[in-house]
Amino acid sequence: MAEVELRGIVKEYGAVRVVHGVDLTIEDGTFCVFVGPSGCGKSTLLRMIAGLEDISGGDLLIGGERVNDQRAAERGLAMVFQTYALYPHMSVRQNLAFGLENIRMPKSEIAARVDEAARMLKLEPYLDRKPRALSGGQRQRVAIGRAVVREPKVFLFDEPLSNLDAELRVSMRGEIAALHRRVGNTMIYVTHDQVEAMTMADKIVVLRDGRIEQAGAPIDLYNRPVNTFVAGFIGSPRMNFLPCKVTGHDADGLTLQDAQGRPLRAAVDGRTVGEGDTVELGIRPEHMHPDPEGYPVQVENVEQLGGESYLYVRTETGVALTAHLSGQTGLARGGRAFLAIRPEFAHVFRKDGTALPRLRLGELEGDTRT
Numbered sequence: 001m002a003e004v005e006l007r008g009i010v011k012e013y014g015a016v017r018v019v020h021g022v023d024l025t026i027e028d029g030t031f032c033v034f035v036g037p038s039g040c041g042k043s044t045l046l047r048m049i050a051g052l053e054d055i056s057g058g059d060l061l062i063g064g065e066r067v068n069d070q071r072a073a074e075r076g077l078a079m080v081f082q083t084y085a086l087y088p089h090m091s092v093r094q095n096l097a098f099g100l101e102n103i104r105m106p107k108s109e110i111a112a113r114v115d116e117a118a119r120m121l122k123l124e125p126y127l128d129r130k131p132r133a134l135s136g137g138q139r140q141r142v143a144i145g146r147a148v149v150r151e152p153k154v155f156l157f158d159e160p161l162s163n164l165d166a167e168l169r170v171s172m173r174g175e176i177a178a179l180h181r182r183v184g185n186t187m188i189y190v191t192h193d194q195v196e197a198m199t200m201a202d203k204i205v206v207l208r209d210g211r212i213e214q215a216g217a218p219i220d221l222y223n224r225p226v227n228t229f230v231a232g233f234i235g236s237p238r239m240n241f242l243p244c245k246v247t248g249h250d251a252d253g254l255t256l257q258d259a260q261g262r263p264l265r266a267a268v269d270g271r272t273v274g275e276g277d278t279v280e281l282g283i284r285p286e287h288m289h290p291d292p293e294g295y296p297v298q299v300e301n302v303e304q305l306g307g308e309s310y311l312y313v314r315t316e317t318g319v320a321l322t323a324h325l326s327g328q329t330g331l332a333r334g335g336r337a338f339l340a341i342r343p344e345f346a347h348v349f350r351k352d353g354t355a356l357p358r359l360r361l362g363e364l365e366g367d368t369r370t
């Protein structure tokens, strides 16, 4: 087990810098998820930690020791990739044992580790099968098993579930989380899927263009995103944004106006913006519901799923918003509706995209900081 620390980590391919000085501490035993859009540098960062890519600048520490110049095999890590690349001519047992045989581990020790991994990953019935006789999920469990038998200090995963169908992804998500609880090792997991990040992580690191936008506990990122990028990336459907102008502020927050002059309130610290400033009000789909006193919109589409409903609406100023309601709705396409946008659920972002501090959270959100 080990803490992983990145200090000013830089990656350059020739003259092109793709990772711009990343500082991050991943405490021992943490399940840390790197998330962000394709091309933001997740794999590059992971591969530098693994020792599969040279580090162009900065220091990488594992368990307090600088390992920049250590080869991959010396770092005590194990990596699981998206493509599981099992040896097709070997049985599951042989696939699990192969890496250990290569380092000439005693046969009895290998057998014990293979049995333990097979038990942990529920692979015992398949130990004598070849990979082609396994389902996608079983193959991915074997790939994870190959990492488990090495008893690494840190597990690294690069989008390990991307090749699986939706249902299998959900169950494998649970299995990897259970593996983490059982072994307790530090795990670093790369995904572009914010739901995977939210459900698996102790700590989420949101990346964009080779930089960390925000790192923290999933629910803190959801409650207090530092900018419009994180606000839009975490949460599904994504947060709604409504352009507004500041008209005033007091101890309870900001008073705003949309482009038609309709007043709105937000419980945020408004001291760093001035009257007349352009801002964006952010409101999550799950935080709007029909309310006769609410904000007027035109209903463009309704999706009724039985237990929940989605409203796709347009404001008088032409902005498309999505509302996620629990239960069923009597609202119909083409009608007018009024949606509550309550101050304690509102986020406000300055013109440069940075968030104003929220003064309190809505009652559904709670507050993990207090």
Ligand SMILES: Nc1ncnc2c1ncn2[C@@H]1O[C@H](COP(=O)(O)OP(=O)(O)O)[C@@H](O)[C@H]1O
Residues within 6 Å of the ligand: 013, 018, 036, 037, 038, 039, 040, 041, 042, 043, 044, 045
């Ligand atoms: N071998 C390489 N040579 C040049 N550029 C690369 C190489 N590998 C990755 N990149 C670039 O680095 C950036 C980050 O890539 P990557 O880490 O694979 O992103 P992610 O895993 O987040 O999708 C991308 O812009 C990509 O084009």
Ligand SMILES: [Mg+2]
Residues within 6 Å of the ligand: 042, 043, 044
């Ligand atoms: Mg990648």
